[in-house]
Amino acid sequence: MxxxxxxxxxxxxxTETLPIRSGDDVVRIxxxxxxxxxxxxxxxxxxxxxxxxxSELARNALDYGGGGEVRVDVLQEGMRKGVRLxxxxxxxxxxxxxxxxxxxxxxxxxxxxxxGGAKRLSNEFHIExxxxxxxxxxxxxWK
Amino acid sequence: MDRxxxxxxxxxxxxxxxxxxxxxxxxxxxxxxxxxxxxTGARGVLIEISALExxxxxxGRMLDNIAAISRVLDAETVVVGMRPAVAITxxxxxxxxxxxxxxxxxxxxxxxxxxxxxxxDEDGSARARYED
Numbered sequence: 715m716x717x718x719x720x721x722x723x724x725x726x727x728x729t730e731t732l733p734i735r736s737g738d739d740v741v742r743i744x745x746x747x748x749x750x751x752x753x754x755x756x757x758x759x760x761x762x763x764x765x766x767x768x769s770e771l772a773r774n775a776l777d778y779g780g781g782g783e784v785r786v787d788v789l790q791e792g793m794r795k796g797v798r799l800x801x802x803x804x805x806x807x808x809x810x811x812x813x814x815x816x817x818x819x820x821x822x823x824x825x826x827x828x829x830g831g832a833k834r835l836s837n838e839f840h841i842e843x844x845x846x847x848x849x850x851x852x853x854x855x856w857k
Numbered sequence: 858m859d860r861x862x863x864x865x866x867x868x869x870x871x872x873x874x875x876x877x878x879x880x881x882x883x884x885x886x887x888x889x890x891x892x893x894x895x896x897t898g899a900r901g902v903l904i905e906i907s908a909l910e911x912x913x914x915x916x917g918r919m920l921d922n923i924a925a926i927s928r929v930l931d932a933e934t935v936v937v938g939m940r941p942a943v944a945i946t947x948x949x950x951x952x953x954x955x956x957x958x959x960x961x962x963x964x965x966x967x968x969x970x971x972x973x974x975x976x977x978d979e980d981g982s983a984r985a986r987y988e989d
Contacts, residue, residue, distance in 0.1 A: 745877070763949065769911060773915060817951050
């Protein structure tokens with residue numbers, strides 16, 4: 715299911731991949747995303763939004779996907795800079811994405827704000843999931 | 858394991874969160890605060906978060922839990938010092954933090970607590986007079 719394009723063909727000026735295996739990894743991902751957001755010239759509020767979205771999605775990958783990884787890209791399209799994050803796991807997948815995007819819907823013990831909240835905090839949002847294969851969520855925030 | 862220190866000032870417990878919260882630290886803080894409320898009979902818990910660069914739903918749930926536990930133990934929780942960028946992000950994320958009282962800074966948070974402690978004192982002295 716495709717929600718929004720996430721600039722697949724936009725030039726990437728820097729990329730790195732980080733593991734999501736523990737709560738400490740979630741903290742490290744927040745710090746890495748903050749560094750890249752600053753590098754892309756995002757303002758304080760936009761930095762805070764993308765870091766918060768990253769925290770939600772990393773925790774989702776950990777709690778529901780059994781862990782995975784995130785690719786962090788700094789993008790530049792002409793004068794426009796941004797950050798794109800792609801979270802992937804090989805977990806059980808999401809059978810009903812629309813439902814999973816609904817606020818306060820959760821299959822775990824969480825608040826059920828992760829996916830919908832991350833979508834609201836991003837300029838671009840794309841999710842693909844296959845039951846038994848895994849889930850990939852890609853978000854981007856532009857300056 | 859790291860722990861977040863809890864200070865006691867009169868009937869109020871004060872916690873200032875200076876580090877990036879992770880799971881174990883959040884659970885340890887919940888436990889430590891609960892034990893401390895019970896052992897000191899504190900009537901207020903003030904949590905200062907001006908050093909927190911984000912509040913995600915995980916930290917939001919921790920704050921909600923602490924407030925709920927405190928309430929059951931007859932103590933009131935006030936969260937103070939939230940950064941403006943964090944407040945904007947929280948609202949967009951959809952976290953309502955309905956169970957939590959907030960104040961702009963420590964001073965105003967303490968004033969909210971003092972009002973409650975003062976009421977307690979008056980109740981206490983009224984009861985004392987009645988018992989006399």
